[in-house]
Amino acid sequence: MPSAFEVIAEPNRRAILSLLAGSERSVGEIERELRMTQPAVSKHLRVLRDAGFVESTIDAQRRVYRLNPASLQEVEEWLAPFRELWSRHVDALERHLDRMTPRTQTRTPRRRR
Amino acid sequence: MPSAFEVIAEPNRRAILSLLAGSERSVGEIERELRMTQPAVSKHLRVLRDAGFVESTIDAQRRVYRLNPASLQEVEEWLAPFRELWSRHVDALERHLDRMTPRTQTRTPRRRR
DNA sequence: CACGTATATGCCTGTACGGGTATACTACGT
């Protein structure tokens, strides 16, 4: 079974997820909004479902897919250590700019902390 | 050129990144710590470098690789909308638990906000 | 200059994956 990272490596799957982040959709709706063929949509949804990214309920012939918000947690957790590094990097850049920039110049809005 | 998502889809590349998150390393060090063959390490580093995830400097015959902290920003940004959904989901779960849980029971530590 | 160390690259191979087309399956309406 592919990892969450491999699942979101595919651009069309990311597009589907972004779409579902707005609201739930049927297969046909995804097909039309993303201009993909129906089998392609179904296959990607299969992968997304197996990986726990989406869930579906049945409405007559339609299957309505919605996001499973907990699914991106694996990615979140892997990313956490780097986030810390990144914020340190931003801080260092800020200090650097503070040193290089004349105090009297036109201010750009400060980052909130 | 592959997207950041495709780059981090590969488990060995994620391992390399995690390693470099600790501190910079030479190719040989990565090779030994991750028990990969040297060409494999070099190839993954090539991909990581082309995608801006790492940078290298030369120390005699060695190439020392270090993380580029800005590189994961693309992933961060794509993830942002889902993070909001996820926190809403956690909140909803909390409210649900609050309703279901007798006030007098043994308390578990509250989540910090 | 010869040799060893450290790293990069070229070539080959197996394999996994995404897309397309056709088809199967299921539920609804008439």
Added chain:
DNA sequence: ACGTAGTATACCCGTACAGGCATATACGTG
């Protein structure tokens, strides 16, 4: 019961990619 809408799956094909091995390249040391 039949036709149709909606979705899933099977099969085929092309391709991209990761790994392994061999080799090239660059630097240091004697």
